[in-house]
Amino acid sequence: DTAVSQTPKYLVTQMGNDKSIKCEQNLGHDTMYWYKQDSKKFLKIMFSYNNKELIINETVPNRFSPKSPDKAHLNLHINSLELGDSAVYFCASSQVFSPGNTIYFGEGSWLTVV
């Protein structure tokens, strides 16, 4: 079983649409994250949830809204998609929220906005 799984893996959609990416972890971790990888491969954190509570909210347009129904799930909803939102979105998790904890990543979701 994949430890951190996210769906869909590939998503092609038109500008202006609303889309969601789902993420689930079966590691029993308390903390989950969304990271974004741009076209130059640069990785940056977007959000983090600890036990369903939002604890990190980087400078991200409010068109991006994370939701954590329980600590094993963290979904990412994006409204009014723009061309610049095209990227790879990685879900991740760690046992607890601590710099020393290893963060494990999912396989990524490739979003292309046309």
Added chain:
Amino acid sequence: AQKVTQAQTEISVVEKEDVTLDCVYETRDTTYYLFWYKQPPSGELVFLIRRNSFDEQNEISGRYSWNFQKSTSSFNFTITASQVVDSAVYFCALNAGGTSYGKLTFGQGTILTVHP
């Protein structure tokens, strides 16, 4: 603020060569953690190693070894006898305290291509 620099954008080697990927970091925290991740062509991010700032012992795992030197703020990664399957993008990352608490700061990545 914390920063990670991987000065080598791309490295190309022939199979069986040894290759070292450089990583230099900046942080004001005395307690911090360094990581290496691998992103193969299939795209996933694979955790390779974690090292804390109090443990400067080098580590070896098979063909992989890591050299952590606080004096030069470096955490370099060496692959011995490289193989085609080692071709990937390798990321060095830092996690520390302060305003960056809990946030992995990644370097720009080094694209390693191993030719047969």
